Amino acid sequence: MNEYPEALTIAGTDSGGGAGMMADIKTMQACHVFSTSVVVGVTAQNTIDVQRVLPLPLEMVDAQFKSIADDFVIKAAKTGALFDAEHVHNVAQNIQRYSLENLVVDPVMVAKGGAKLLTDDAIDTVITELIPLADIITPNLPEAETIVKHSITDRESTKRAAKEIQQLGAKNVVLKGGHSNGPKNDDYVLLADGSDFWMSGQHVDSKRKHGTGDTLSSVMVAELAKGHSVKMAIQTAKQFMNEILQHEIHVGQGHGPLNHWGAENSNVKI
Numbered sequence: 489m490n491e492y493p494e495a496l497t498i499a500g501t502d503s504g505g506g507a508g509m510m511a512d513i514k515t516m517q518a519c520h521v522f523s524t525s526v527v528v529g530v531t532a533q534n535t536i537d538v539q540r541v542l543p544l545p546l547e548m549v550d551a552q553f554k555s556i557a558d559d560f561v562i563k564a565a566k567t568g569a570l571f572d573a574e575h576v577h578n579v580a581q582n583i584q585r586y587s588l589e590n591l592v593v594d595p596v597m598v599a600k601g602g603a604k605l606l607t608d609d610a611i612d613t614v615i616t617e618l619i620p621l622a623d624i625i626t627p628n629l630p631e632a633e634t635i636v637k638h639s640i641t642d643r644e645s646t647k648r649a650a651k652e653i654q655q656l657g658a659k660n661v662v663l664k665g666g667h668s669n670g671p672k673n674d675d676y677v678l679l680a681d682g683s684d685f686w687m688s689g690q691h692v693d694s695k696r697k698h699g700t701g702d703t704l705s706s707v708m709v710a711e712l713a714k715g716h717s718v719k720m721a722i723q724t725a726k727q728f729m730n731e732i733l734q735h736e737i738h739v740g741q742g743h744g745p746l747n748h749w750g751a752e753n754s755n756v757k758i
């Protein structure tokens with residue numbers, strides 16, 4: 489009988505199948521990890537835009553956490569879009585109630601099309617309640633700027649921001665460079681022991697990048713669930729991203745989804 493580690497995504501759905509929880513589940517499947525899910529909210533979304541957002545009642549979120557805790561052995565988990573302060577608070581409480589370990593926090597704020605997936609007044613709750621629980625946090629550049637409340641313009645300010653986010657309580661910080669304007673897509677990593685490094689990625693000029701952040705953080709969750717180190721999980725995630733960006737699929741008319749099969753016959757060890 490095959491055994492697969494069990495992991496959890498706590499996030500919102502994307503009806504278009506490219507981002508959010510759908511990207512998480514597809515990624516973990518590609519990494520040979522079994523993904524369970526707590527749906528925090530539902531979006532009506534496609535590759536063009538987000539048309540509607542509906543956070544679920546808190547008691548339904550609680551019920552899903554309980555269902556999972558009653559049955560599964562969750563080795564690693566991640567958070568994605570959490571929508572508002574009430575839901576961020578609820579999720580932080582449930583993570584502690586069920587002692588979820590190996591937590592990757594993707595502090596999703598805005599979708600690529602510009603739709604808000606976190607209200608402005610929820611930022612403080614993310615900072616005070618969720619970030620301190622994170623084993624790894626994976627902000628993109630605008631999210632990191634919102635958290636540290638200053639702009640990030642170069643490598644020095646990137647490093648300073650990562651340090652500030654670590655001081656808020658996240659053990660390891662991956663500051664993603666996908667929104668930088670340069671020819672490179674380097675991500676900066678600051679580990680719990682204070683060591684740091686840059687992960688490089690050649691810029692891929694593509695419209696089909698919907699769900700990049702979800703996919704990157706989900707590989708980390710999958711690799712942590714297998715028992716790999718934080719450093720290895722982060723490096724594998726970047727290799728996976730670099731690989732699948734080379735293998736576009738043509739779905740939808742707007743910002744198309746990534747190809748989660750794209751690393752199948754590659755050298756990426758998943």
Ligand SMILES: Nc1ncnc2c1ncn2[C@@H]1O[C@H](COP(=O)(O)OP(=O)(O)O)[C@@H](O)[C@H]1O
Pocket residue numbers: 627628629664665666667673674675689690691692693694697699700701702704726729733
């Ligand atoms: N055009 C691109 N070429 C290469 N790598 C990219 C590109 N866009 C994003 N990435 C990589 O994808 C991952 C997700 O980054 P980013 O797009 O910044 O996150 P988010 O989806 O949360 O905004 C990072 O590792 C980033 O470097």
Ligand SMILES: Cc1ncc(COP(=O)(O)OP(=O)(O)O)c(N)n1
Pocket residue numbers: 499500501502507508509531533568569596598599600601605697698699700701702703
């Ligand atoms: C429901 C939902 N969650 C998260 C996102 C954003 O995902 P991300 O990986 O940052 O991808 P882009 O939207 O930036 O392509 C989402 N859109 N929907």
